[in-house]
Amino acid sequence: MTSPLDHTATRRQLLTLATVGGAGLFAAANAGPASAATTGNRFRLTVLGTSDLHGNVYNWDYYKNAEYDDATHNDIGLAKAATLVKAVRAERGASSCLTLDAGDTIQGTPLAYYYANIEPIGGRTKHPMAMAMNALGYDAAALGNHEFNYGLEHLDRFRKELNHPLLGANAVDWDTGEPVFRPWVMKEVATRPGRPPLKVGILGLVTPGVAIWDKANVEGKVRFPGIVEQAEVYVPRMKKAGADVVVVSCHSGMDTSSSYGDALPYPENASSLLAAQVPGIDAILVGHAHSEIPMRKVKNEVTGQRVLLSEPKYWGMRVTVMDLNLEYDGARWGVVSSGATLLDANTATEDAEIAALIRPAHTKVLTYVNSVVGTSTTAMSAATSRYEDTPAIDFINDVQADAVKTAVAGTPAASNPVLSIAAPFNRAAAIPAGQVTVRDVAGLYIFDNTLVGITMTGADLRAYLEKSAAYFKQVSGTGPFTPDQLTNAVTPEAPGGTPDYNYDIVGGLDAPLTYDIDLAQPVGSRIKDLAYDGAPVTDAQVFTVAINNYRQSGGGGFPAVATAPVVYNAQQPIRELLIAWVSANGTIDPATFSSVDWRLTSNGSPITITG
CATH class of the missing domain: 3.60.21.10 (Metallo-dependent phosphatases)
Structure with a gap:
């Protein structure tokens, strides 16, 4: 990976122009009548x-x-x-x-x-x-x-x-x-x-x-x-x-x-x-x-x-x-x-x-990112977050939702159930058991997004989740499937495959938001059994939702959010909120915020994912 580049190696790489995307380039550069060269x-x-x-x-x-x-x-x-x-x-x-x-x-x-x-x-x-x-x-x-x-x-x-x-x-x-x-x-x-x-x-x-x-x-x-x-x-x-x-x-x-x-x-x-x-x-x-x-x-x-x-x-x-x-x-x-x-x-x-x-x-x-800010009772990995509910994403959603709930206290938005939206940005992100550093927490949120609070109806929420579910490929049967057989679907908006950051996971703060994503169904008809606190979500139901500024501004083309009423926007970086939460609370304990609230299914039966 780190072999030195000397003059011979340089010349060797440069002379590959004729075979690596630059056919005939050096010939074109150096050929021609002698008179042209001499003049x-x-x-x-x-x-x-x-x-x-x-x-x-x-x-x-x-x-x-x-x-x-x-x-x-x-x-x-x-x-x-x-x-x-x-x-x-x-x-x-x-x-x-x-x-x-x-x-x-x-x-x-x-x-x-x-x-x-x-x-x-x-x-x-x-x-x-x-x-x-x-x-x-x-x-x-x-x-x-x-x-x-x-x-x-x-x-x-x-x-x-x-x-x-x-x-x-x-x-x-x-x-x-x-x-x-x-x-x-x-x-x-x-x-x-x-x-x-x-x-x-x-x-x-x-x-x-x-x-x-x-x-x-x-x-x-x-x-x-x-x-x-x-x-x-x-x-x-x-x-x-x-x-x-x-x-x-x-x-x-x-x-x-x-x-x-x-x-x-x-x-x-x-x-x-x-x-x-x-x-x-x-x-x-x-x-x-x-x-x-x-x-x-x-x-x-x-x-x-x-x-x-x-x-x-x-x-x-x-x-x-x-x-x-x-x-x-x-x-x-x-x-x-x-x-x-x-x-x-x-x-x-x-x-x-x-x-x-x-x-x-x-x-x-290096001194800053390796400084210890707290501890975790158990390890949390984001490696599988794009296809199964994990504590790593639940942690992000819990911190975001709590910040918005605190910010809107005493306002009309405080009467609504609070939800949060996060994406599996970094497959390599992991919080270790034991001491947790700034870099561990920052790895969960590698983008410089800020937190926004908006209101959404139940109808808006369902449409949003349907858009998010377009991240998955349509399959028949319950598998087993590898992750790559299910994720990063090609769409007109993403001809190279939908990136992980355009798959959003929604969670509840004071009660669970639960739903299935049925991959046997076509895009637009995949969200099943959407419920909050055990009761079906109605179209007219109103939620206060924590979301990042990229998504709220229209990034990814998700419905409803760009025109949704904004109830909080202090332009607080989400990464800083996560680090500050760990510093203030001292301990990350997934038992206090994590539960399995969504799953991938095929015609109502759970999908098995291996590898």
Whole structure:
């Protein structure tokens, strides 16, 4: 996993371009008439790209307090990605390379969380991701949707720490429609003696879903028009300003889909649409979907140009290498061929400069996350939470519901039964028996969501649970089935399979909410025997419900919640509530809050799940 990357290994990886997503690339770059080579009419621009770093500098899992590892033994972190970037610069010549990022940088790890909430950046406290990116020398980066999680003030402080522009052409002022962030930047790249520099226009775009997912932070301040619509405005401006080449850093997935359905008039994932519908783009660095796509070509519907796209997975696991091969026609440079591939962080050691630079911040965060906050009477694992009722999710729901009940005391909402909604975010999450640390509790809730209280009717609740149950595949019989035979169903909104975070579990606080999910039935008809405190839930019954801000704002396209009356919203991070609960109570005892209230069935009979 951590074999060193030397010059020979670098060259070996780079020379695989012809077989890994970049057929014929080096031939295109180096071939051609001798006269063209000697007269300097050809030039190769290399665009290096990362995306969805999510606060990862080191190959480290803060929740396990160990070196990062996954089922396919990927390595992660900007420190390793930096080694790959520097190796390519050395191979190609740094002056012919540009380095970009496609967003989601400042959220996702305890390192990022610490410098947003525990020791917020500002003054002498610098963001470790800004320090690392500055050390590597990025040329530009796009906004990601998670950049907005901690509010506009935090984001602006981060932006000011960067040595490169943070681009967002479709993040515009609520009233004026003018960009809040710089929309694009022009970079001049020296080419050949006697030839003019290459002018590269770099455009940044972010998924419009920010308007839903971070509504509390952006409503009334920043709007998010469509990706294609804004590119149609700015690409011609970049061309008019002299751009020979247009590269887009786009925090929006490759294949057109929207987790929020039709809640917005613009798709969440629009990079292929961008390539197909906006003339003048040469290459797109893709982010947001966490996919590994070495190279894809999309034909522009207007010009017929084949636009190059590449997405480098996430967390620094891969680095995109896009090569644009150009020819000078006597007036300007133009792209004649292109190709791309991905480099793998497993082949790299950590960059010594960046590793040393961020070590003090990393050490400080390790001290914080490994501090003991309480004890647990028994171990709780979230490994099976997506297909069976577990104490781990019951704990989250109990803390959320209790917080909302306390907050609405003395208001009309206090007379309603209190429910809570949570999702199995992290299969690896576990609370050990005995001493419990901050990282143990934080692992249960890896997203930076805040708590909201809303009211829902019984009819709303049933519709919500039916939407959630679309997470499961339809089956016949009671099994036994493996978890993968039942979960992560493909839907029109989730063509790659419904993610775990879009499966919600609902629980009651003072009395149980019970229900079966009948997987022999089609989507929309699966929730059976829905009851509260043993009595069937009626359509008109009213509940006060604890829910996270992502879901309440419309994330996932769940019914009823985005328009439901809000009875509590102090923007309190749920992770902090969980940690504070353990600190205040001292002991986690599942016997006080956990019970089996829902199950998977087939025509009324329990399903058996193995493996």
